Amino acid sequence: MTGLLTVPSRVTGATRRLHVGLSLAWLFIGLLVLAALVPDLLAPQPPDAVDPAIALSTPSWDHVFGTDELGRDVYSRIVHGARFSLGIGLGSTAIALALGVLLGVVSATAGRVADSVITWFTNVFLAFPGLLLALLVVAILGPGTLNVIIAIGLSSVPGFTRLTRGQALVVRDSGYVRAAITLGQRKPAIYLRHLLPNALPPLLLFATLYLGAAIVAGSALSFLGLGPQAPTPEWGSMLADGQDFLDVVWHITVIPGLVVTLAVISFTVAGRDLRRRFEGRLPDAVR
Amino acid sequence: MPSADQPVVSVRDLTVGFRTARGHVHAVQGVSFDLHPGRCLAIVGESGSGKSVTARTLVGLTGPNAEVEATGLTLDGQDLTRLTDRQWRSVRGRRVGFVLQDALTSLDPVRTIGAEIGEALRNHGLATRATVHGEVVALLEKASVPDPERRAKQYAHQLSGGLRQRALIASAVAARPDVLIADEPTTALDVVVQAQILELLGAEKAEGTALLLISHDLAVVAKLADEIAVMRDGRIVERGSAEAVLRSPSHEYTKKLLAAVPSAHPKGTRLAGPRTGEPVVSTKDVVTGPVVEVDAVSKSFVGPDGVRRTQVKDVSFALQAGRILGLVGESGSGKTTVATMVLGLLEPDTGSVRVLDRPWSGQRESRRRPFRRHIQLVHQDPLDAFDPRYTVERIVGEALAAIGRTGDRRAQVTRWLHRVGLDEQLLDRRPRQLSGGQLQRLAIARALAAEPDVLVCDEPVSSLDVSVQAQILDLLADLRADLGLSLLFISHDLGVVRHLCDDVLVMSDGEVVEAGPVEDVLREPAHEYTKSLVAAIPRIEDAFPEESRVTT
Numbered sequence: 001m002t003g004l005l006t007v008p009s010r011v012t013g014a015t016r017r018l019h020v021g022l023s024l025a026w027l028f029i030g031l032l033v034l035a036a037l038v039p040d041l042l043a044p045q046p047p048d049a050v051d052p053a054i055a056l057s058t059p060s061w062d063h064v065f066g067t068d069e070l071g072r073d074v075y076s077r078i079v080h081g082a083r084f085s086l087g088i089g090l091g092s093t094a095i096a097l098a099l100g101v102l103l104g105v106v107s108a109t110a111g112r113v114a115d116s117v118i119t120w121f122t123n124v125f126l127a128f129p130g131l132l133l134a135l136l137v138v139a140i141l142g143p144g145t146l147n148v149i150i151a152i153g154l155s156s157v158p159g160f161t162r163l164t165r166g167q168a169l170v171v172r173d174s175g176y177v178r179a180a181i182t183l184g185q186r187k188p189a190i191y192l193r194h195l196l197p198n199a200l201p202p203l204l205l206f207a208t209l210y211l212g213a214a215i216v217a218g219s220a221l222s223f224l225g226l227g228p229q230a231p232t233p234e235w236g237s238m239l240a241d242g243q244d245f246l247d248v249v250w251h252i253t254v255i256p257g258l259v260v261t262l263a264v265i266s267f268t269v270a271g272r273d274l275r276r277r278f279e280g281r282l283p284d285a286v287r
Numbered sequence: 288m289p290s291a292d293q294p295v296v297s298v299r300d301l302t303v304g305f306r307t308a309r310g311h312v313h314a315v316q317g318v319s320f321d322l323h324p325g326r327c328l329a330i331v332g333e334s335g336s337g338k339s340v341t342a343r344t345l346v347g348l349t350g351p352n353a354e355v356e357a358t359g360l361t362l363d364g365q366d367l368t369r370l371t372d373r374q375w376r377s378v379r380g381r382r383v384g385f386v387l388q389d390a391l392t393s394l395d396p397v398r399t400i401g402a403e404i405g406e407a408l409r410n411h412g413l414a415t416r417a418t419v420h421g422e423v424v425a426l427l428e429k430a431s432v433p434d435p436e437r438r439a440k441q442y443a444h445q446l447s448g449g450l451r452q453r454a455l456i457a458s459a460v461a462a463r464p465d466v467l468i469a470d471e472p473t474t475a476l477d478v479v480v481q482a483q484i485l486e487l488l489g490a491e492k493a494e495g496t497a498l499l500l501i502s503h504d505l506a507v508v509a510k511l512a513d514e515i516a517v518m519r520d521g522r523i524v525e526r527g528s529a530e531a532v533l534r535s536p537s538h539e540y541t542k543k544l545l546a547a548v549p550s551a552h553p554k555g556t557r558l559a560g561p562r563t564g565e566p567v568v569s570t571k572d573v574v575t576g577p578v579v580e581v582d583a584v585s586k587s588f589v590g591p592d593g594v595r596r597t598q599v600k601d602v603s604f605a606l607q608a609g610r611i612l613g614l615v616g617e618s619g620s621g622k623t624t625v626a627t628m629v630l631g632l633l634e635p636d637t638g639s640v641r642v643l644d645r646p647w648s649g650q651r652e653s654r655r656r657p658f659r660r661h662i663q664l665v666h667q668d669p670l671d672a673f674d675p676r677y678t679v680e681r682i683v684g685e686a687l688a689a690i691g692r693t694g695d696r697r698a699q700v701t702r703w704l705h706r707v708g709l710d711e712q713l714l715d716r717r718p719r720q721l722s723g724g725q726l727q728r729l730a731i732a733r734a735l736a737a738e739p740d741v742l743v744c745d746e747p748v749s750s751l752d753v754s755v756q757a758q759i760l761d762l763l764a765d766l767r768a769d770l771g772l773s774l775l776f777i778s779h780d781l782g783v784v785r786h787l788c789d790d791v792l793v794m795s796d797g798e799v800v801e802a803g804p805v806e807d808v809l810r811e812p813a814h815e816y817t818k819s820l821v822a823a824i825p826r827i828e829d830a831f832p833e834e835s836r837v838t839t
Contacts, residue, residue: 037418174671175666175668175671175672176634176671176672176673176674176675177679178664178666179664179666179672179673179733180658180685180689181632181633181659182630182662182663182664182691183659183660183685183686183690184656184657184658184659184660184689184690184737185664185685185689186656194674197676198674198675198676
């Protein structure tokens with residue numbers, strides 16, 4: 001027996017608190033998904049019903065999150081806005097994951113020249129803040145929901161590329177890839193059969209963690225007026241609309257801000273939970 | 288200092304259990320022993336026998352899930368079962384030194400080894416800031432570390448495995464403990480380095496330290512041990528003076544362990560009892576002549592520091608059909624690089640490789656690919672050899688598919704599993720659920736399923752227990768006889784090579800220094816390096832030279 005000592009898995013106070021936080025995070029994600037899919041179920045009031053008579057009213061039983069400067073229900077707008085915020089997060093992460101995995105695998109397997117070029121560009125782009133790159137892309141493509149998705153997706157590619165390359169290099173030099181080569185299999189087949197499935201799981205986990213960041217980036221671009229255009233109820237643009245009235249009422253700014261914050265925390269906590277569960281036995285997770 | 292007939296450590300009826308998810312596991316049951324100053328007790332057993340757990344008990348490092356019970360567990364008369372964490376710290380290092388198998392993970396990667404050893408001295412108040420450097424250098428010098436002034440300023444990763452192990456021993460004995468525990472101290476090392484480390488431990492013993500040596504290899508402990516206890520499934524099954532246990536073992540298990548030591552047995556003897564694989568007569572045509580011809584091959588690499596280093600220099604040899612050629616050398620001697628070139632996974636800078644009378648090196652991959660199945664690899668780390676997501680059936684099935692075998696995959700895989708002595712119940716297991724020995728058999732099964740003519744084995748048994756190693760060596764010998772396979776067998780262990788191989792090639796610093804039939808080379812080694820290798824083979828008979836060899 002030369003194996004190291006077993007680590008105790010006692011349930012302590014700290015881990016129990018973590019479970020409460022975890023459940024809340026998953027619950028919140030569930031609500032967001034529900035809001036994105038069937039917003040009318042959670043908020044029967046229309047998000048764009050203008051009623052100047054009740055403009056800027058504070059939270060009450062009729063309007064739990066109050067109303068904005070045009071008398072629209074803030075709660076309703078937040079629920080209906082979930083579709084856009086989640087959509088931007090998911091869409092851009094999907095783009096980043098797809099392109100990043102492709103470039104990373106090519107970088108690790110297609111020879112020294114391709115590797116040098118891809119790694120050089122990755123390093124250069126990683127030196128810029130992601131939001132700056134996204135702004136650049138939007139400046140070229142113009143504002144709009146789809147363009148924001150593309151912008152954030154492209155600006156996140158370098159991070160995914162670098163992570164994929166590292167994972168792919170480990171698998172590429174592993175004994176089983178070597179064994180497959182000595183069996184006379186073709187490299188593309190080996191990469192498809194062995195390399196991709198073994199390199200992918202950590203990236204999928206990274207993608208869940210990244211969702212939160214992508215949602216923030218989406219809100220930030222919307223806040224700048226580059227995302228979904230009015231009167232679309234996007235969280236970032238709601239924040240932007242509310243800032244003019246910050247000295248009159250707090251709720252139109254603070255509540256969307258809180259929702260963004262909660263969404264990011266939830267995705268981060270949930271992503272970490274997934275990582276903790278699957279790390280070390282990743283291969284089993286992708287049967 | 289206690290007198291020689293008074294034990295420093297006394298253990299009575301020690302039982303260690305672990306609480307696990309699957310219930311209570313008893314790792315050690317009713318073990319008793321004493322350690323005396325200037326004497327060495329060796330505890331020998333296979334993985335999982337409880338020998339390491341027993342050793343850890345003496346330094347209070349069995350872990351929080353362990354339940355340690357003993358009717359007596361004393362160090363110099365002090366009861367160890369009642370110590371607080373604080374009291375344990377004053378025992379560890381100061382009174383009991385501990386040397387682990389893997390020196391790289393035991394030494395702090397971000398501190399120099401001088402700082403590491405210095406800390407042991409300072410913690411126990413044995414040196415001041417002013418004197419510590421001199422003390423450290425003196426300790427390293429005593430541990431036979433060459434150029435101790437310079438080494439003290441280096442980090443663990445800058446040292447070779449042997450130097451690391453010496454540094455670890457230096458830090459373990461820094462505080463002059465009465466007891467030194469060495470848990471598999473030489474398992475990861477070359478034979479030559481292993482001999483040096485054992486010598487170092489012997490010097491500590493001669494100075495009056497009580498030594499507890501843990502190993503799976505009876506040949507390793509033969510030189511040092513005064514007393515041997517053989518452990519199995521948490522119990523001591525046999526104990527006695529080293530001479531008695533090695534020369535006239537009474538327990539079946541001890542006899543089995545002794546039989547597994549390759550250097551103690553003449554060629555052609557089976558090491559692990561009756562054969563485990565099913566004999567199958569080959570249907571292939573018999574190949575004659577050389578199957579692998581390596582002609583003046585050289586290879587150099589540019590290191591991370593930008594300096595080009597020659598790994599393999601002008602190596603030539605031929606592997607004849609149906610023969611086993613051993614490739615011997617210490618780590619870094621270029622053995623694996625040669626194997627990689629023979630497999631066609633790496634192109635030589637100069638020189639050429641021919642396989643089955645066909646040009647092999649310098650060929651386009653599309654021309655080489657159809658012939659790759661004829662030369663297969665069994666490599667060192669059995670867990671790394673398999674895609675972790677694959678089942679045993681898919682692993683071997685991949686080889687069958689590669690050579691275009693269709694039909695009932697499960698039946699064909701089962702046949703190959705039986706041939707290497709594996710049960711078909713393992714078909715749906717994944718690599719992680721197999722033992723080291725099973726994994727190595729599986730690696731052989733996969734290689735064989737491609738129906739190769741040549742098998743390249745890169746240190747296939749160096750990560751295995753002696754008893755499992757014996758089974759794998761027997762299996763390889765059987766397969767050669769049954770299938771007419773030719774083997775290129777890479778190893779740092781001359782004992783293993785002498786047992787299995789027909790011819791041997793000794794490599795040092797990338798060059799072949801000696802070659803020839805294995806018996807000739809080992810009986811009368813001509814080159815200095817070969818001589819040192821031969822001298823370093825741990826042999827049981829060397830421990831008692833006046834007596835005849837062990838008979839089992």
